[in-house]
Amino acid sequence: MSRSRRIGATFVAAFRAFLRRRTAVFFTFFFPVLLILIFGALVGTRPTGGGLFARDPAYYLPGYLGVVVVFTPLSRVGSTIARHRDGNRFEKLATTPLRRWEWLLAHTLVNVVLIGLAALLLFALVLVVTGAAVVVGPALLSLVPLVVLGVALFCGLGSILGRIASSQDGVIAASNSVALPVWMLSETFVPPSMLPAWFRPVTAFSPLTYFSRGVRTAAGGGDPTGSLAVLAVLAALFFLVGAVAVPNTE
Template structure:
Protein backbone atom coordinates (compact mmCIF):
# COMPACT_ATOMS: atom_id res chain seq x y z
CA UNK A 1 0.00 0.00 0.00
CA UNK A 2 1.31 3.46 -0.90
CA UNK A 3 1.64 6.37 1.50
CA UNK A 4 -1.48 7.95 0.01
CA UNK A 5 -3.39 4.73 0.52
CA UNK A 6 -2.27 4.46 4.14
CA UNK A 7 -3.28 8.04 4.87
CA UNK A 8 -6.64 7.53 3.15
CA UNK A 9 -7.30 4.35 5.12
CA UNK A 10 -6.43 5.93 8.48
CA UNK A 11 -8.43 9.06 7.65
CA UNK A 12 -11.44 6.91 6.79
CA UNK A 13 -11.18 5.10 10.11
CA UNK A 14 -10.83 8.39 12.00
CA UNK A 15 -13.85 9.85 10.20
CA UNK A 16 -16.01 6.82 11.02
CA UNK A 17 -14.84 6.98 14.63
CA UNK A 18 -15.91 10.62 14.78
CA UNK A 19 -19.36 9.88 13.34
CA UNK A 20 -19.91 7.10 15.89
CA UNK A 21 -19.43 9.63 18.71
CA UNK A 22 -22.81 11.28 18.32
CA UNK A 23 -22.35 13.62 21.27
CA UNK A 24 -19.08 14.88 19.81
CA UNK A 25 -20.71 15.37 16.40
CA UNK A 26 -23.62 17.28 17.92
CA UNK A 27 -21.55 19.70 19.98
CA UNK A 28 -18.90 20.18 17.30
CA UNK A 29 -21.51 21.64 14.97
CA UNK A 30 -23.97 23.01 17.55
CA UNK A 31 -21.33 24.99 19.43
CA UNK A 32 -20.82 27.51 16.58
CA UNK A 33 -24.59 28.00 16.48
CA UNK A 34 -24.66 28.87 20.20
CA UNK A 35 -21.66 31.15 19.72
CA UNK A 36 -23.26 33.15 16.94
CA UNK A 37 -26.65 33.36 18.65
CA UNK A 38 -25.15 34.64 21.91
CA UNK A 39 -22.57 37.10 20.68
CA UNK A 40 -23.81 38.16 17.25
CA UNK A 41 -27.54 38.19 17.98
CA UNK A 42 -28.09 38.70 21.71
CA UNK A 43 -25.03 40.77 22.64
CA UNK A 44 -24.77 42.30 19.15
CA UNK A 45 -22.25 44.97 18.22
CA UNK A 46 -22.14 48.70 18.70
CA UNK A 47 -20.28 50.28 15.79
CA UNK A 48 -21.86 53.64 16.66
CA UNK A 49 -19.27 54.04 19.41
CA UNK A 50 -16.61 54.63 16.79
CA UNK A 51 -14.93 51.28 17.29
CA UNK A 52 -13.29 52.26 20.58
CA UNK A 53 -16.08 51.77 23.08
CA UNK A 54 -15.05 48.36 24.36
CA UNK A 55 -15.83 44.80 23.43
CA UNK A 56 -18.04 44.29 20.38
CA UNK A 57 -17.83 47.94 19.41
CA UNK A 58 -16.84 47.02 15.85
CA UNK A 59 -19.23 46.00 13.06
CA UNK A 60 -20.40 42.39 13.14
CA UNK A 61 -18.17 41.32 10.22
CA UNK A 62 -15.08 42.34 12.18
CA UNK A 63 -15.60 39.43 14.58
CA UNK A 64 -16.00 36.68 11.97
CA UNK A 65 -12.33 35.63 12.38
CA UNK A 66 -12.94 35.33 16.12
CA UNK A 67 -15.88 32.97 15.64
CA UNK A 68 -13.84 30.88 13.20
CA UNK A 69 -10.88 30.94 15.58
CA UNK A 70 -12.92 29.24 18.29
CA UNK A 71 -13.44 26.06 16.25
CA UNK A 72 -10.04 26.27 14.56
CA UNK A 73 -8.34 26.40 17.96
CA UNK A 74 -10.34 24.23 20.36
CA UNK A 75 -11.43 21.36 18.10
CA UNK A 76 -7.97 20.21 16.87
CA UNK A 77 -6.34 20.64 20.28
CA UNK A 78 -8.93 18.55 22.09
CA UNK A 79 -9.60 15.93 19.38
CA UNK A 80 -6.00 15.17 18.37
CA UNK A 81 -4.64 15.55 21.91
CA UNK A 82 -7.27 13.15 23.27
CA UNK A 83 -6.71 10.70 20.40
CA UNK A 84 -2.96 10.58 21.03
CA UNK A 85 -3.53 10.15 24.76
CA UNK A 86 -6.04 7.30 24.25
CA UNK A 87 -3.68 5.59 21.82
CA UNK A 88 -0.88 5.81 24.37
CA UNK A 89 -3.04 4.38 27.16
CA UNK A 90 -4.16 1.45 25.02
CA UNK A 91 -0.70 0.88 23.50
CA UNK A 92 -2.08 1.52 20.03
CA UNK A 93 1.10 3.24 18.88
CA UNK A 94 3.12 0.17 19.79
CA UNK A 95 0.84 -1.86 17.50
CA UNK A 96 0.99 0.79 14.77
CA UNK A 97 4.78 0.62 14.91
CA UNK A 98 4.52 -2.88 13.44
CA UNK A 99 2.65 -1.54 10.38
CA UNK A 100 3.92 0.59 7.47
CA UNK A 101 1.92 3.59 8.77
CA UNK A 102 4.36 6.27 9.98
CA UNK A 103 3.69 8.78 12.73
CA UNK A 104 3.61 11.64 10.20
CA UNK A 105 1.08 9.74 8.08
CA UNK A 106 -1.07 9.05 11.14
CA UNK A 107 -1.07 12.73 12.10
CA UNK A 108 -1.70 13.82 8.50
CA UNK A 109 -4.74 11.54 8.29
CA UNK A 110 -6.21 12.94 11.50
CA UNK A 111 -5.39 16.48 10.38
CA UNK A 112 -7.29 15.98 7.13
CA UNK A 113 -10.32 14.73 9.05
CA UNK A 114 -10.17 17.79 11.29
CA UNK A 115 -9.89 20.05 8.25
CA UNK A 116 -13.15 18.57 6.92
CA UNK A 117 -14.90 18.81 10.29
CA UNK A 118 -13.82 22.39 10.93
CA UNK A 119 -14.50 23.34 7.33
CA UNK A 120 -18.11 22.23 7.79
CA UNK A 121 -18.32 24.12 11.08
CA UNK A 122 -16.90 27.18 9.31
CA UNK A 123 -19.62 26.94 6.65
CA UNK A 124 -22.22 26.91 9.43
CA UNK A 125 -20.66 30.04 10.94
CA UNK A 126 -20.58 31.86 7.61
CA UNK A 127 -24.19 30.89 6.86
CA UNK A 128 -25.39 32.06 10.27
CA UNK A 129 -23.50 35.34 9.95
CA UNK A 130 -25.25 35.94 6.64
CA UNK A 131 -28.69 34.93 7.95
CA UNK A 132 -28.94 36.43 11.43
CA UNK A 133 -26.68 39.50 11.26
CA UNK A 134 -26.27 42.41 8.90
CA UNK A 135 -22.56 41.70 8.59
CA UNK A 136 -21.18 42.87 5.28
CA UNK A 137 -18.80 39.95 4.88
CA UNK A 138 -16.87 39.69 1.63
CA UNK A 139 -17.30 36.12 0.42
CA UNK A 140 -15.21 36.54 -2.72
CA UNK A 141 -12.05 35.41 -0.94
CA UNK A 142 -13.52 32.22 0.56
CA UNK A 143 -11.02 29.93 -1.24
CA UNK A 144 -8.14 31.75 0.42
CA UNK A 145 -9.99 31.75 3.74
CA UNK A 146 -10.20 27.96 3.36
CA UNK A 147 -6.40 27.88 2.99
CA UNK A 148 -6.02 29.87 6.22
CA UNK A 149 -8.35 27.44 7.98
CA UNK A 150 -6.49 24.37 6.69
CA UNK A 151 -3.12 25.76 7.76
CA UNK A 152 -4.39 26.76 11.20
CA UNK A 153 -5.96 23.34 11.70
CA UNK A 154 -2.67 21.67 10.76
CA UNK A 155 -0.83 23.90 13.21
CA UNK A 156 -3.12 23.15 16.15
CA UNK A 157 -3.31 19.46 15.28
CA UNK A 158 0.47 19.43 15.65
CA UNK A 159 0.19 21.25 18.98
CA UNK A 160 -2.51 18.81 20.06
CA UNK A 161 -0.21 15.91 19.22
CA UNK A 162 2.48 17.49 21.38
CA UNK A 163 0.07 17.82 24.29
CA UNK A 164 -1.18 14.26 23.87
CA UNK A 165 2.37 12.94 23.73
CA UNK A 166 3.56 14.60 26.92
CA UNK A 167 0.44 14.90 29.11
CA UNK A 168 0.04 12.14 31.65
CA UNK A 169 -3.61 11.36 30.88
CA UNK A 170 -6.61 12.36 28.78
CA UNK A 171 -7.75 14.63 31.60
CA UNK A 172 -4.34 16.26 31.54
CA UNK A 173 -4.69 16.86 27.80
CA UNK A 174 -8.04 18.61 28.25
CA UNK A 175 -6.69 20.75 31.11
CA UNK A 176 -3.59 21.70 29.14
CA UNK A 177 -5.65 22.43 26.01
CA UNK A 178 -7.93 24.81 27.89
CA UNK A 179 -5.01 26.47 29.65
CA UNK A 180 -3.40 27.20 26.28
CA UNK A 181 -6.50 27.88 24.17
CA UNK A 182 -8.34 30.36 26.40
CA UNK A 183 -5.51 32.92 26.62
CA UNK A 184 -4.76 32.52 22.91
CA UNK A 185 -8.40 33.05 21.98
CA UNK A 186 -8.73 36.41 23.70
CA UNK A 187 -5.18 37.73 23.25
CA UNK A 188 -4.74 37.11 19.51
CA UNK A 189 -6.60 39.98 17.84
CA UNK A 190 -9.83 38.01 17.69
CA UNK A 191 -12.52 39.46 19.96
CA UNK A 192 -10.34 41.85 21.97
CA UNK A 193 -8.98 44.58 19.69
CA UNK A 194 -5.34 45.64 20.22
CA UNK A 195 -6.32 49.17 21.31
CA UNK A 196 -8.05 47.71 24.39
CA UNK A 197 -4.79 46.15 25.59
CA UNK A 198 -1.77 47.90 27.18
CA UNK A 199 0.58 49.34 24.58
CA UNK A 200 3.47 47.23 25.89
CA UNK A 201 1.49 44.04 25.32
CA UNK A 202 0.42 44.72 21.74
CA UNK A 203 3.72 43.46 20.19
CA UNK A 204 3.36 40.28 22.29
CA UNK A 205 0.23 39.43 20.31
CA UNK A 206 2.48 38.70 17.34
CA UNK A 207 3.88 35.71 19.25
CA UNK A 208 0.53 33.96 19.01
CA UNK A 209 0.02 31.88 15.85
CA UNK A 210 -3.71 32.53 16.12
CA UNK A 211 -3.03 36.23 15.53
CA UNK A 212 -1.85 35.55 11.98
CA UNK A 213 -4.96 33.48 11.28
CA UNK A 214 -7.34 36.13 12.66
CA UNK A 215 -5.62 39.07 10.96
CA UNK A 216 -5.33 37.28 7.64
CA UNK A 217 -8.98 36.23 7.58
CA UNK A 218 -10.09 39.71 8.68
CA UNK A 219 -8.15 41.32 5.85
CA UNK A 220 -9.79 38.97 3.36
CA UNK A 221 -13.37 39.24 4.62
CA UNK A 222 -13.57 42.70 6.20
CA UNK A 223 -10.87 45.30 5.81
CA UNK A 224 -9.45 44.40 2.41
CA UNK A 225 -5.81 44.44 1.40
CA UNK A 226 -3.06 41.87 1.15
CA UNK A 227 -2.89 38.98 3.61
CA UNK A 228 0.20 37.41 2.04
CA UNK A 229 2.48 38.12 4.99
CA UNK A 230 0.11 36.53 7.51
CA UNK A 231 -0.38 33.54 5.22
CA UNK A 232 3.37 32.93 4.89
CA UNK A 233 3.97 33.15 8.64
CA UNK A 234 1.02 30.85 9.35
CA UNK A 235 2.25 28.34 6.77
CA UNK A 236 5.76 28.24 8.28
CA UNK A 237 4.35 27.80 11.79
CA UNK A 238 1.94 25.11 10.60
CA UNK A 239 4.76 23.06 9.07
CA UNK A 240 6.92 23.51 12.18
CA UNK A 241 4.21 22.48 14.63
CA UNK A 242 3.07 19.58 12.45
CA UNK A 243 6.60 18.17 12.20
CA UNK A 244 7.16 18.65 15.93
CA UNK A 245 3.88 16.92 16.72
CA UNK A 246 4.62 14.01 14.38
CA UNK A 247 8.08 13.60 15.89
CA UNK A 248 6.71 13.65 19.45
CA UNK A 249 4.15 10.89 18.84
CA UNK A 250 5.65 7.81 20.53
CA UNK A 251 6.29 4.64 18.59
CA UNK A 252 6.06 2.71 21.84
CA UNK A 253 4.90 3.67 25.29
Protein backbone atom coordinates in the same frame (compact mmCIF):
# COMPACT_ATOMS: atom_id res chain seq x y z
CA MET B 1 0.21 -1.29 1.14
CA SER B 2 1.08 2.01 -0.53
CA ARG B 3 1.49 5.26 1.42
CA SER B 4 -1.75 6.72 0.05
CA ARG B 5 -3.69 3.61 1.07
CA ARG B 6 -2.18 3.68 4.56
CA ILE B 7 -3.14 7.31 5.02
CA GLY B 8 -6.57 6.69 3.47
CA ALA B 9 -7.32 3.75 5.76
CA THR B 10 -6.27 5.73 8.82
CA PHE B 11 -8.37 8.67 7.63
CA VAL B 12 -11.50 6.52 7.31
CA ALA B 13 -10.97 4.95 10.73
CA ALA B 14 -10.41 8.34 12.38
CA PHE B 15 -13.41 9.86 10.59
CA ARG B 16 -15.72 7.10 11.80
CA ALA B 17 -14.30 7.35 15.32
CA PHE B 18 -15.06 11.08 15.34
CA LEU B 19 -18.67 10.58 14.26
CA ARG B 20 -19.19 7.98 16.99
CA ARG B 21 -18.28 10.54 19.65
CA ARG B 22 -21.37 12.69 19.98
CA THR B 23 -19.70 15.13 22.35
CA ALA B 24 -17.02 15.87 19.77
CA VAL B 25 -19.66 16.43 17.08
CA PHE B 26 -21.61 18.74 19.38
CA PHE B 27 -18.66 20.95 20.25
CA THR B 28 -17.49 21.08 16.64
CA PHE B 29 -20.80 22.01 15.02
CA PHE B 30 -23.32 23.16 17.60
CA PHE B 31 -21.33 24.88 20.34
CA PRO B 32 -19.96 27.58 17.98
CA VAL B 33 -23.50 28.10 16.67
CA LEU B 34 -24.62 28.83 20.24
CA LEU B 35 -21.85 31.43 20.58
CA ILE B 36 -22.97 33.18 17.41
CA LEU B 37 -26.59 33.18 18.54
CA ILE B 38 -25.65 34.53 21.96
CA PHE B 39 -23.07 37.15 21.01
CA GLY B 40 -24.26 37.91 17.51
CA ALA B 41 -28.03 37.94 17.96
CA LEU B 42 -28.67 38.53 21.67
CA VAL B 43 -25.73 40.72 22.68
CA GLY B 44 -25.01 42.26 19.29
CA THR B 45 -22.40 44.84 18.41
CA ARG B 46 -22.35 48.57 19.12
CA PRO B 47 -20.21 50.19 16.41
CA THR B 48 -20.96 53.67 17.73
CA GLY B 49 -20.64 52.80 21.39
CA GLY B 50 -18.02 51.37 23.68
CA GLY B 51 -17.30 48.06 25.30
CA LEU B 52 -16.06 44.72 24.04
CA PHE B 53 -18.34 44.53 20.97
CA ALA B 54 -17.70 48.05 19.74
CA ARG B 55 -16.60 47.12 16.21
CA ASP B 56 -18.56 46.25 13.09
CA PRO B 57 -19.92 42.67 13.07
CA ALA B 58 -17.44 41.59 10.36
CA TYR B 59 -14.55 42.34 12.74
CA TYR B 60 -15.53 39.36 14.90
CA LEU B 61 -15.66 36.82 12.05
CA PRO B 62 -12.15 35.47 12.89
CA GLY B 63 -13.26 34.95 16.49
CA TYR B 64 -16.23 32.82 15.50
CA LEU B 65 -14.21 30.77 13.01
CA GLY B 66 -11.38 30.51 15.52
CA VAL B 67 -13.60 28.52 17.89
CA VAL B 68 -13.43 25.43 15.68
CA VAL B 69 -9.96 26.12 14.27
CA VAL B 70 -8.40 26.15 17.75
CA PHE B 71 -10.48 24.10 20.17
CA THR B 72 -11.38 21.08 18.03
CA PRO B 73 -7.88 20.14 16.75
CA LEU B 74 -6.25 20.64 20.13
CA SER B 75 -8.72 18.49 22.03
CA ARG B 76 -9.34 15.87 19.32
CA VAL B 77 -5.75 15.09 18.37
CA GLY B 78 -4.45 15.40 21.91
CA SER B 79 -7.12 13.17 23.44
CA THR B 80 -6.74 10.63 20.62
CA ILE B 81 -3.03 10.29 21.35
CA ALA B 82 -3.71 9.93 25.07
CA ARG B 83 -6.43 7.35 24.42
CA HIS B 84 -4.24 5.36 22.03
CA ARG B 85 -1.41 5.45 24.53
CA ASP B 86 -3.66 4.15 27.32
CA GLY B 87 -4.87 1.33 25.09
CA ASN B 88 -1.36 0.44 23.88
CA ARG B 89 -2.43 1.23 20.32
CA PHE B 90 0.91 2.76 19.41
CA GLU B 91 2.68 -0.52 20.19
CA LYS B 92 0.44 -2.18 17.60
CA LEU B 93 0.94 0.65 15.11
CA ALA B 94 4.71 0.30 15.51
CA THR B 95 4.44 -3.17 13.93
CA THR B 96 2.80 -1.70 10.80
CA PRO B 97 4.36 0.34 7.95
CA LEU B 98 2.38 3.41 9.08
CA ARG B 99 4.75 6.22 10.01
CA ARG B 100 4.13 8.84 12.66
CA TRP B 101 3.79 11.72 10.22
CA GLU B 102 1.36 9.65 8.13
CA TRP B 103 -0.76 9.00 11.22
CA LEU B 104 -0.82 12.70 12.09
CA LEU B 105 -1.52 13.67 8.46
CA ALA B 106 -4.55 11.35 8.32
CA HIS B 107 -5.96 12.80 11.53
CA THR B 108 -5.21 16.32 10.32
CA LEU B 109 -7.13 15.65 7.10
CA VAL B 110 -10.11 14.44 9.13
CA ASN B 111 -10.05 17.67 11.11
CA VAL B 112 -9.65 19.73 7.92
CA VAL B 113 -12.77 18.16 6.39
CA LEU B 114 -14.95 18.41 9.49
CA ILE B 115 -13.75 21.83 10.61
CA GLY B 116 -13.99 23.08 7.04
CA LEU B 117 -17.68 22.12 6.99
CA ALA B 118 -18.20 23.67 10.42
CA ALA B 119 -16.42 26.87 9.34
CA LEU B 120 -18.61 27.11 6.24
CA LEU B 121 -21.71 26.77 8.40
CA LEU B 122 -20.44 29.40 10.85
CA PHE B 123 -19.49 31.79 8.06
CA ALA B 124 -22.99 31.64 6.59
CA LEU B 125 -24.58 31.95 10.01
CA VAL B 126 -22.49 35.00 10.93
CA LEU B 127 -23.62 36.75 7.76
CA VAL B 128 -27.28 35.94 8.41
CA VAL B 129 -27.44 36.48 12.18
CA THR B 130 -25.07 39.39 12.70
CA GLY B 131 -25.45 41.14 9.37
CA ALA B 132 -21.68 41.18 8.87
CA ALA B 133 -20.70 42.67 5.52
CA VAL B 134 -17.96 40.99 3.50
CA VAL B 135 -16.54 41.85 0.11
CA VAL B 136 -17.38 39.07 -2.34
CA GLY B 137 -14.42 38.54 -4.62
CA PRO B 138 -11.32 36.43 -5.28
CA ALA B 139 -9.78 37.43 -1.94
CA LEU B 140 -12.61 35.65 -0.12
CA LEU B 141 -11.34 32.32 -1.44
CA SER B 142 -8.27 32.82 0.76
CA LEU B 143 -10.43 31.74 3.69
CA VAL B 144 -9.99 28.14 2.52
CA PRO B 145 -6.18 27.94 2.87
CA LEU B 146 -6.37 30.03 6.04
CA VAL B 147 -8.67 27.48 7.68
CA VAL B 148 -6.62 24.53 6.36
CA LEU B 149 -3.34 25.97 7.64
CA GLY B 150 -4.89 26.93 10.96
CA VAL B 151 -6.25 23.43 11.49
CA ALA B 152 -2.93 21.81 10.54
CA LEU B 153 -1.08 24.08 12.94
CA PHE B 154 -3.28 23.30 15.92
CA CYS B 155 -3.36 19.59 15.08
CA GLY B 156 0.41 19.66 15.45
CA LEU B 157 0.12 21.51 18.75
CA GLY B 158 -2.54 19.05 19.88
CA SER B 159 -0.13 16.21 19.17
CA ILE B 160 2.50 17.90 21.32
CA LEU B 161 0.02 18.34 24.19
CA GLY B 162 -1.08 14.73 23.83
CA ARG B 163 2.51 13.58 24.20
CA ILE B 164 3.20 15.81 27.21
CA ALA B 165 -0.03 15.20 29.16
CA SER B 166 -0.23 12.01 31.18
CA SER B 167 -3.93 11.26 30.65
CA GLN B 168 -6.99 12.20 28.60
CA ASP B 169 -8.18 14.47 31.41
CA GLY B 170 -4.78 16.12 31.41
CA VAL B 171 -5.01 16.69 27.66
CA ILE B 172 -8.42 18.34 27.96
CA ALA B 173 -7.20 20.57 30.79
CA ALA B 174 -4.06 21.52 28.90
CA SER B 175 -6.00 22.12 25.67
CA ASN B 176 -8.46 24.45 27.35
CA SER B 177 -5.67 26.26 29.19
CA VAL B 178 -3.92 26.93 25.90
CA ALA B 179 -6.94 27.45 23.64
CA LEU B 180 -8.96 29.93 25.69
CA PRO B 181 -6.34 32.68 26.09
CA VAL B 182 -5.09 32.14 22.53
CA TRP B 183 -8.63 32.41 21.18
CA MET B 184 -9.50 35.54 23.16
CA LEU B 185 -6.21 37.44 22.88
CA SER B 186 -5.21 36.97 19.24
CA GLU B 187 -6.97 39.97 17.71
CA THR B 188 -10.25 38.06 17.62
CA PHE B 189 -12.81 39.42 20.07
CA VAL B 190 -10.49 41.75 21.97
CA PRO B 191 -8.99 44.51 19.78
CA PRO B 192 -5.33 45.36 20.51
CA SER B 193 -6.39 48.88 21.50
CA MET B 194 -8.22 47.43 24.52
CA LEU B 195 -5.13 45.62 25.79
CA PRO B 196 -2.40 47.16 27.96
CA ALA B 197 0.36 48.74 25.89
CA TRP B 198 2.97 46.35 27.31
CA PHE B 199 0.93 43.30 26.30
CA ARG B 200 0.11 44.25 22.70
CA PRO B 201 3.42 43.02 21.22
CA VAL B 202 2.78 39.61 22.86
CA THR B 203 -0.12 38.95 20.49
CA ALA B 204 2.36 38.75 17.60
CA PHE B 205 3.65 35.48 19.09
CA SER B 206 0.23 33.83 18.80
CA PRO B 207 -0.28 31.84 15.57
CA LEU B 208 -3.98 32.64 15.69
CA THR B 209 -3.18 36.34 15.32
CA TYR B 210 -2.09 35.75 11.73
CA PHE B 211 -5.21 33.68 11.10
CA SER B 212 -7.32 36.55 12.44
CA ARG B 213 -5.52 39.15 10.36
CA GLY B 214 -5.79 37.01 7.25
CA VAL B 215 -9.50 36.30 7.67
CA ARG B 216 -10.26 39.95 8.38
CA THR B 217 -8.23 41.10 5.38
CA ALA B 218 -9.80 38.54 3.03
CA ALA B 219 -13.31 39.38 4.23
CA GLY B 220 -12.59 43.04 3.50
CA GLY B 221 -11.41 42.29 -0.03
CA GLY B 222 -7.72 42.80 0.71
CA ASP B 223 -4.72 40.61 -0.01
CA PRO B 224 -3.92 38.28 2.94
CA THR B 225 -0.71 36.91 1.37
CA GLY B 226 1.48 38.12 4.24
CA SER B 227 -0.64 36.47 6.91
CA LEU B 228 -0.93 33.32 4.78
CA ALA B 229 2.85 33.09 4.42
CA VAL B 230 3.49 33.42 8.16
CA LEU B 231 0.72 30.95 8.97
CA ALA B 232 2.10 28.46 6.41
CA VAL B 233 5.57 28.55 7.98
CA LEU B 234 4.16 28.14 11.49
CA ALA B 235 1.83 25.33 10.37
CA ALA B 236 4.72 23.41 8.80
CA LEU B 237 6.83 23.87 11.93
CA PHE B 238 4.12 22.77 14.35
CA PHE B 239 3.15 19.82 12.14
CA LEU B 240 6.76 18.57 11.97
CA VAL B 241 7.22 18.87 15.73
CA GLY B 242 3.81 17.27 16.28
CA ALA B 243 4.76 14.35 14.03
CA VAL B 244 7.89 13.75 16.07
CA ALA B 245 5.78 13.94 19.24
CA VAL B 246 3.50 11.08 18.11
CA PRO B 247 4.64 8.12 20.25
CA ASN B 248 6.31 5.13 18.64
CA THR B 249 5.60 2.77 21.51
CA GLU B 250 4.68 3.14 25.17
